[in-house]
Amino acid sequence: MKERTKLLLIILVFLACYYVPWSHPNIRQAGLEAFMMLQEYAREHVLTCLIPAFFIAGAIAVFVSQASVLKYFGASAKKILSYSVASISGSVLAVCSCTVLPLFAGIYTRGAGIGPATAFLYSGPAINVLAIVLTARILGWQMGLARAVGAVIFAIITGLLMAFFFRKDDAARETGQIYVPEDEDKGRTLGQDAFYMLTMVMILVFAAFARPAPGSAGLWQIIFAAKWYITAFFLIVLFIMLKSWFTKEERINWVQSTWGFMKQIFPLLGAGVLVAGFMLGRPGHSAFIPEHYIQTLVGGNSLWANLFASVSGAFMYFATLTEVPILQGLIGAGMGKEPALSLLLAGPALSLPNMLVIGGVMGVKKTLTFCLIIVVLSTIAGMCYGWIADLS
Amino acid sequence: MEIKILGPGCPKCKQTEDLVRKVVIETGVDAKVEKVSDIMEIAGYGVFGTPAVVVDGEVKSVGKIPTKEEIKTWIGK
Numbered sequence: 145m146k147e148r149t150k151l152l153l154i155i156l157v158f159l160a161c162y163y164v165p166w167s168h169p170n171i172r173q174a175g176l177e178a179f180m181m182l183q184e185y186a187r188e189h190v191l192t193c194l195i196p197a198f199f200i201a202g203a204i205a206v207f208v209s210q211a212s213v214l215k216y217f218g219a220s221a222k223k224i225l226s227y228s229v230a231s232i233s234g235s236v237l238a239v240c241s242c243t244v245l246p247l248f249a250g251i252y253t254r255g256a257g258i259g260p261a262t263a264f265l266y267s268g269p270a271i272n273v274l275a276i277v278l279t280a281r282i283l284g285w286q287m288g289l290a291r292a293v294g295a296v297i298f299a300i301i302t303g304l305l306m307a308f309f310f311r312k313d314d315a316a317r318e319t320g321q322i323y324v325p326e327d328e329d330k331g332r333t334l335g336q337d338a339f340y341m342l343t344m345v346m347i348l349v350f351a352a353f354a355r356p357a358p359g360s361a362g363l364w365q366i367i368f369a370a371k372w373y374i375t376a377f378f379l380i381v382l383f384i385m386l387k388s389w390f391t392k393e394e395r396i397n398w399v400q401s402t403w404g405f406m407k408q409i410f411p412l413l414g415a416g417v418l419v420a421g422f423m424l425g426r427p428g429h430s431a432f433i434p435e436h437y438i439q440t441l442v443g444g445n446s447l448w449a450n451l452f453a454s455v456s457g458a459f460m461y462f463a464t465l466t467e468v469p470i471l472q473g474l475i476g477a478g479m480g481k482e483p484a485l486s487l488l489l490a491g492p493a494l495s496l497p498n499m500l501v502i503g504g505v506m507g508v509k510k511t512l513t514f515c516l517i518i519v520v521l522s523t524i525a526g527m528c529y530g531w532i533a534d535l536s
Numbered sequence: 537m538e539i540k541i542l543g544p545g546c547p548k549c550k551q552t553e554d555l556v557r558k559v560v561i562e563t564g565v566d567a568k569v570e571k572v573s574d575i576m577e578i579a580g581y582g583v584f585g586t587p588a589v590v591v592d593g594e595v596k597s598v599g600k601i602p603t604k605e606e607i608k609t610w611i612g613k
Binding site (some may be wrong): 252 | 544
């Protein structure tokens with residue numbers, strides 16, 4: 145950060161402290177809501193949901209071989225494979241910002257071309273494991289599922305459209321030697337790695353198992369009653385696997401990478417929850433922004449509400465995962481589920497700073513097309529989600 | 537000798553750069569160490585993952601922090 149930026153920040157904070165009427169009842173209420181929402185996250189979501197998810201993300205970053213995925217992005221790879229791998233590989237590759245942009249630029253200039261590159265760029269932030277887990281946990285599993293499925297399908301459509309619009313450029317693309325991270329021999333089979341990941345997912349599922357609604361089928365009640373025993377069982381299994389299959393160095397790498405994610409994401413998420421709480425409040429509680437504004441702008445499932453949500457989502461910058469508490473606040477204040485999905489699909493993939501970087505790689509015309517495709521698709525997805533929800 | 541560290545500015549890239557500089561100083565090799573963070577320039581090397589290390593135009597490692605021993609062999613010590 146430049147010294148001038150720091151000074152500017154300090155002046156802004158000072159002015160806020162000086163002039164904001166903190167004793168005004170609305171501001172008091174909003175401030176209280178901010179911390180109530182933070183407490184809700186701390187009590188409900190951190191221990192049973194976020195912590196296990198961070199460990200899974202850490203394991204993916206360290207143990208899943210990137211080389212095996214990246215070979216599908218070369219210039220000579222089969223097109224069908226390139227697109228399908230691009231649309232889902234975000235779950236493996238996009239957990240670290242070290243990967244996304246260089247990989248995008250690499251695929252675009254040297255590898256499989258603009259289609260798979262944009263497919264990857266779009267799906268990455270939406271389907272990484274942390275984003276899906278937190279969305280499903282806080283906004284409901286339907287929303288989590290819709291987000292994951294929507295992101296994969298849209299990634300393919302966006303990629304194909306981009307490749308079609310700019311097919312001439314793609315033919316003129318230079319090809320050359322490419323370098324991918326090498327595949328290291330780990331001394332474990334794929335099955336062992338898969339089993340290890342699965343055990344962690346099980347821990348996450350059972351530790352976060354929600355209390356079933358009264359009167360629901362007996363099986364759910366039984367699982368709920370036994371959830372801590374099941375979780376403990378999987379923890380023991382995980383411990384045995386760690387002890388016998390992994391070297392000390394690998395275990396240290398895993399914990400380090402998990403710690404890296406926590407350091408990076410927790411402060412941002414905490415700040416995001418505070419801001420969302422202050423502006424919008426918990427569901428059912430009003431805060432700084434009056435609810436009728438939100439209901440007018442993005443309530444219901446009109447074309448306008450969906451379009452507004454996806455356009456504003458496209459320009460807004462969300463730090464990793466903060467889109468979730470912000471949407472929780474918005475939905476609580478009267479935003480429709482459909483515009484919320486539009487925002488989820490357009491938001492994290494695009495932001496103003498991000499557009500500038502992409503623009504530097506692909507040029508203005510292609511970047512505009514890319515953004516336009518995403519905004520249109522997200523709007524349509526919001527409306528479709530409404531129809532599907534009405535049917536069931 | 538010319539050593540380039542390719543990376544947009546993530547923590548791992550920073551660590552790699554620090555490590556390379558340290559090894560260069562320790563071994564006393566006459567080398568110019570440069571950090572490249574421009575995305576297009578990185579892509580120009582055909583590198584599909586960062587941090588990457590390029591020594592005299594040749595890509596030596598991709599997508600990981602190299603060990604001290606690896607760096608030493610690249611610079612011929």
